[in-house]
Amino acid sequence: MLNRQTKIIVGLIATALMSVFIIGLAHSISTGFAGFWGGLPFWVISITVLMMAVYNFWEECFNKKD
DSSP states (O other), rough: OOOOEEEEEEEHHHHHHOOOHHHHHHHHHHHHHTHHHHHHHHHHHHHHHHHHHHHHHIIIIIOOOO
16 A cells, blocks of 8 residues: 555646647647647537546545545
8 A cells, every 4th residue: 555645646746747638639630630629529528528537537536444
């Protein structure tokens, strides 16, 4: 088991890397051939997934009683 400080650091790094990847992918889809309206559904899905990832990070690192 990881201690609390390690969970926070690893979770923050992983969530940040995933966020950068997903936002970059959504940006490239929206500015490329698909255009804004073609990329909009992917943006909606991306924002939803990122909110779930941040919520999971929060639950695991701050609200979970050890």
